[in-house]
Amino acid sequence: MLNKTIHMGILFNRHKKDETHIEEEPSIWEDRIFWVSTLQKIVLPVLGNVAKSSLRKKMPNESVSADTKKFTYLEAFARVFNGIAPWLELGPDSSEEGQIREKYLRLTLKAIMNAVNPNNNDYIFFVEPKQSLVNMALFAQGLLRSKNQVWLNLPMDVQAKIIHELKNSRVIAPYENHWLLYTAIIEATLLEFTGECDKERLSYGIHKFRDEFYMGDAIYSDGESFDLDYYNSIIIHPMLNDILSVMRKYGISDGEFLDIQLMRSSRLAAQLERLISPEGTYPLVGSSLTYRCGIFHLLSQAVLLKILPKNINPAQVRSALTKVLKRQFGGTQNFSSEGWLLIGLNGYQAELSEKDINSGSIYFCCAIFLALGLELEDEFWTNPTCEWTTLKAWNAQDAPKDQSINF
Numbered sequence: 001m002l003n004k005t006i007h008m009g010i011l012f013n014r015h016k017k018d019e020t021h022i023e024e025e026p027s028i029w030e031d032r033i034f035w036v037s038t039l040q041k042i043v044l045p046v047l048g049n050v051a052k053s054s055l056r057k058k059m060p061n062e063s064v065s066a067d068t069k070k071f072t073y074l075e076a077f078a079r080v081f082n083g084i085a086p087w088l089e090l091g092p093d094s095s096e097e098g099q100i101r102e103k104y105l106r107l108t109l110k111a112i113m114n115a116v117n118p119n120n121n122d123y124i125f126f127v128e129p130k131q132s133l134v135n136m137a138l139f140a141q142g143l144l145r146s147k148n149q150v151w152l153n154l155p156m157d158v159q160a161k162i163i164h165e166l167k168n169s170r171v172i173a174p175y176e177n178h179w180l181l182y183t184a185i186i187e188a189t190l191l192e193f194t195g196e197c198d199k200e201r202l203s204y205g206i207h208k209f210r211d212e213f214y215m216g217d218a219i220y221s222d223g224e225s226f227d228l229d230y231y232n233s234i235i236i237h238p239m240l241n242d243i244l245s246v247m248r249k250y251g252i253s254d255g256e257f258l259d260i261q262l263m264r265s266s267r268l269a270a271q272l273e274r275l276i277s278p279e280g281t282y283p284l285v286g287s288s289l290t291y292r293c294g295i296f297h298l299l300s301q302a303v304l305l306k307i308l309p310k311n312i313n314p315a316q317v318r319s320a321l322t323k324v325l326k327r328q329f330g331g332t333q334n335f336s337s338e339g340w341l342l343i344g345l346n347g348y349q350a351e352l353s354e355k356d357i358n359s360g361s362i363y364f365c366c367a368i369f370l371a372l373g374l375e376l377e378d379e380f381w382t383n384p385t386c387e388w389t390t391l392k393a394w395n396a397q398d399a400p401k402d403q404s405i406n407f
Contacts, residue, residue: 031322032372032381036097038329039087039369040104043080045339046363047104050077050111053121060340063358064350071131074124075360077115078135078142081108083294083366085145086304086373097376105149112154116161125165130179131356133172137182137239140166140189144242145373151193159193166190170198177213178231180205181239188246202247206254209240229286233272233298234364237265241301262307267404269302270309273317274402278391280323289345290353290362292334293324297367303380304370311400315383320391321368328365341365 049055050073061072084104092102114120125139126132143151143162151159166186174183187202240261248255275282282295289295302308303317328334333347341362342348374380393399 029381031318031385032097032376034322035325035369035372036100038325039084039366039372040100041329041335041339042341042363042366043084043104046076046080047107047111050114050122050124051107053114055122055124057121058338060336060359062343062350064353065355068131068356068358068361070128071135072358072360073122074115074126074132074135074139075358076363077111077124077360078139079294079361079363080366081112081142082138082145083142083364083369084108084372085142085150086370089146089149089373090375091149095376105153108150109153112150112162113158116158116165125162127165127168127171130172130174133169133174133179133182136166136169137185140186141239141242144185144189144192144246145370147192163190163194170201174205176208178235178239180208181235181243184243185239188243191250192246199252202243203252203254206240206243206247206257209236210254210257230288230291230295231286232268233295234288234291234367235297237261237268237298238301238367241265241305262305265298265302265305266307266309269299269307269317270312271402272296272299273312273320274389276320276324276388276390278394280320280325280327282324284345287354288357288364290343290349290357291364291367292328292345292362293321294364294367296321296324297364297370300368300370304373309403311403313383313386314378314380315386316388318371318380318383319385320388321371323388325368 046055046059049058055073055077059073059076061069063069063072088101088105088108090098090101092098092105114122116125117123125136127136154162166189169183169186172183174180183201184203184205187197187199191197191202241258244255244258244261246255248258299317300321303314308314308317328346334342334344336342340359343350343353343357343359343362345352371380376382387395387397389399
């Protein structure tokens with residue numbers, strides 16, 4: 001069955017204390033084992049079916065609005081790929097996890113080949129304004145995050161098709177809000193892979209956020225108001241970080257903004273860590289709550305980019321995010337009997353969804369997996385499990401105060 005994950009139990013053998021075979025305390029490696037197992041549980045139905053050209057045939061297609069159903073398949077694939085790309089970028093190796101990664105790399109490459117082939121049943125890269133722009137951008141961001149293992153391993157004709165599809169997205173005019181970053185990330189990807197791009201589309205969104213939209217720790221949402229929301233973490237900061245990194249690499253003057261942008265991301269990461277309760281829950285504010293743990297996109301990216309504040313032990317972030325993952329995916333409440341994600345926060349809760357949410361968009365939860373792009377030897381994975389900020393505070397332990405950054 002497609003939703004059957006590869007067994008991870010033997011990735012790290014537990015040691016026995018003596019002949020009584022009493023096990024020691026659970027290994028710290030079990031967190032990574034759980035993350036990889038959960039990743040497989042979520043993404044295999046999507047990747048496996050696109051690789052077999054059967055996603056349209058087998059994937060459920062539910063949405064509040066009939067207009068968004070046409071985007072379901074692209075949304076599912078693009079969001080899965082976006083989240084697991086850093087993990088794929090580690091490449092295969094002789095370890096059990098490395099062999100699992102090799103399987104998913106093969107699936108991803110095959111899936112991309114099918115998805116951009118107009119003659120395939122699962123051709124999903126069509127340009128139909130406007131929602132497709134969102135997922136073309138997320139797909140492009142995934143390519144940036146996996147250049148060596150995915151992009152460079154695609155046949156040249158498939159690369160050419162991808163470039164064609166990305167350029168076709170230019171016919172879509174973005175809204176004057178965070179959508180400007182969708183056009184910018186696509187141009188950044190074209191610049192990285194072709195050496196050319198539309199520099200106006202690349203820089204316009206950066207200028208808007210740097211010079212007009214940016215309101216410190218406020219959360220920008222619809223271009224007209226500033227609401228308490230998770231979009232700084234879901235889209236804005238992660239895309240700004242990746243766009244500006246490309247701009248700096250190619251000597252574009254706006255890339256100088258990257259240093260300040262990374263400091264702001266570090267600050268937001270600290271706040272996100274403090275939002276995780278001792279029970280692994282978080283405040284239910286704003287829209288897109290059906291993205292579940294995907295709202296911690298920026299926190300996981302901050303781990304990957306190693307920009308956490310110095311007073312935060314990476315292991316406390318690992319412990320907190322693991323608690324969130326176990327809260328939402330430790331059981332089966334968020335999956336159908338066939339293994340597909342259900343629309344909701346913790347179970348089937350369609351009433352929580354907005355009109356643009358469909359069965360594919362909820363796969364944005366995969367954004368939490370960015371931290372899997374760190375090597376197994378990184379301190380994020382090797383430091384002993386420890387309590388995060390709210391757990392310390394509610395256990396009557398010393399907890400650091402929230403500290404702002406003076407820019």
